[in-house]
Amino acid sequence: MRAKLKYYSLILICLLATAELFAQKSQTFEFDDNKDKVIDNIFRYVDGALVEHLNDRNYDQKYDYKMQVKGNITRIEADNDFDGKFDRLEIISNKGASSQYQLYDINDGKKKLIVDREISNLDHRETLSNESNIKCSYENFLRGLEGVDDFIDNFDPIISRIGGGVFEFTPGVQIHKSCLDNLGDEKFPRMLRNALDKGLSCLSDLASQDKDKSMKGEISNLLNFFNIQLSGKVNPTKFICHNKNYNWNNGVVGYASTSEVEIKSLGIKHPFVSLNPKMEKSFFGGIKNGPSTDELEGVMFHEMIHNFGYRHGTGVDTSYGCEACCFGNDKAKKYACNICVGKYKDEMDSAYIRDMALMSKESGLVSAELFLYNNIERIPVNQENIESFFxxxxxxxxxxxxxxxKQMEQKGYKIRETSETKELIRDAKNYRPINSFIAKVSEAYARALVTSFVDKESSKAKTALRMQITSKSLFEIADENARDSQFAAKLGRGIRMLEELL
Incomplete structure (x- = not known):
């Protein structure tokens, strides 16, 4: 009798173990990025979600980047000087709509906390028309390059209905009917196809031009992520255009999930891309209440990159870099493509800070401001970084x-006139404020930046700024359509970033 019980117990244990195995389906994707017949990039997914990433970035057959997800905690370790010891640790604690982000430096085995702040699990992209009159232009990257898993060459999506108003665009990508209703049954799929065609061709071209094989950049990871996503073997990215409960003010075109988060009112879970529901197809084929078709395609690609876990303000800003590289204007491309490739020691690399500043200047994107304000107390005060900040x-x-x-010079720091600063210095010298109110707001704005950057007292700067002006009051002035409304709106958008990020 005991023997039978023992036998049945073993069967039960096996059945339970089997059930658990099926309940948590695990898939591993392995890549040989430098084609030396040695695996150097491993991604492991459980139930369609990424739980582990191991990466050998300098091809020495040692994993110098390790990311693991356990429950609500993501732990990322990196050895950025490749000496066999981890020198950087990131811990991201998911709390739903936001996460607690902690960054540690590690020296001689001792951890030093250098960043501890709350970050959003949603990142949004505003239209370029808010900050510049620069129109997007891009080269045609479809030049017969080998695609990601032959995706580009063979991509001819047939939209099929899944149910619940959701359609499969291609394996790994779904479209909610709201996007077809708002932007057109033919137009929206065509824009999404263009976004993927141009974006992936651009990334492939960029990777093929990289002659330095001693160290890989972020470009390899991006191509691998897209390869995995478009295999249809992991949770699909969902494009939706019917979330009316989000704050779509101030030119926000779209936003995306960067980690596990849910739009509970719609039952939409990560990964997803939500586009402004106010955007509609116009009679002449353009887009009403939104950017140009070309810009929106870049935004769609940008937001898909967020779905892989890339955020604004933490680490190298891959989303903005690759968008501007693959869809931006020619002047911005040089700097943007450097960022997209991502061969920097870390985000405090002065070369990265300069590329980010120049990309933003030439494209009109606010990516540099997002980075600078998020990291203002960490950025070293040296000549190169001062000019990059400017x-x-x-x-x-x-x-x-x-x-x-003016205020930096009062602190004893000079901004030199170089080929990269000359035009801006001239514009600043010739500027005359439209009235005394706008002049005072600009002065308060700069004071907050200088106090945070040079004195490393961002809390003090934020309090002082709040006592003088708020973004809300500036937006109210902007709505009055007075002579200074345009200036008030521009300063209001900047002060809103300071309020959120300092």
Missing amino acids: IGLATRGPGVLQEFK
Whole structure:
């Protein structure tokens, strides 16, 4: 009898183990990025979600980047100087709509906390028309390159209905009917196809041009992520255009999930891309209440990159870099493509800060400001970074540039006239404020930046700024359509970033 019980117990244990195995389906994707017949990039998914990533970035057959997800905690370790010891640790604690982000430096085995703040699990992208009149243009990258898993060559999506108003665009990508209703049954799929065609061809081209095989950049990971996503073997990215409960003010075109988060009112879970429901197809084939078709395609590609876990303000800003590289204007491409490839030691690399500033100046994107304000107390105060900071404020206009330059000089820091700063220095010198109110706001804005950057006292700066002006009051002035409304709106958008990020 006991023997039978023991036998049945073993069967039960096996059945339970089998059930658990099926309940948590695990898939592993392995890549040989430098084609030396040695696996150097491993991605493991459980139930369609990424739970582990191991990466050998300098091809020495040792994993110098390790990411693991356990429950609500993501732990990322990196050896950025490749000496066999991890020198950087990130811990991201998911709390739903936001996460607690902690960054540690590790020296001689001792951890030092350098960043501890709350970050959103949603990242959004505003239209370029808010900050510049630059129109997007791009080269045609479809030049017969080998695609990601032959995706580009063979991509001819047939939209099929899944149910619940959801259609499969291609394996790994789904479209909600709201996007077809708002932007057109033919137009929206065509834009999404163009976004993937141009984006992936661009990334493949960029990777093929990389001659330095001693160290891989972020470009390899991106191609691998897209390869996995478009295999249809992991949770699909869902494009939706019917979330009316989000704050779509101030030109927000779309936003995306960067980790496990849910739009509970719609039952939409990560990964997803939500586009502004106010955008509609116009009678003449363009887009009403939104950017140009070309820009929106870049935004769609940008947001898909967020779904892989890339965020604004933490680490190298891959989303903005690759968008501007693959869809941006020619002047921005050089700097944007450097960022997209991502061969920097880390985000405090002065070369990265300069590329970010110049990309933003030439594209009109606010990516430099997002980075600078998020990391303002960490950025070393040296000549190169001071001038990069100045360049990065180009999107805020000559009034802020004028005040920043003046206040930095009062602190004993000179902004040199170089080929990269000459035009901005001239604009700042020739600027005359439209009235005394706008002049005072620009002065307060620059004061907050200088106090945070040079004195490393962002809390003090934020409090002082709040006592003088708020983004809400500036947006109210902007709505009055007075002579200074345009200036108030531009400063209001910047101060809103300071309120959120300092």
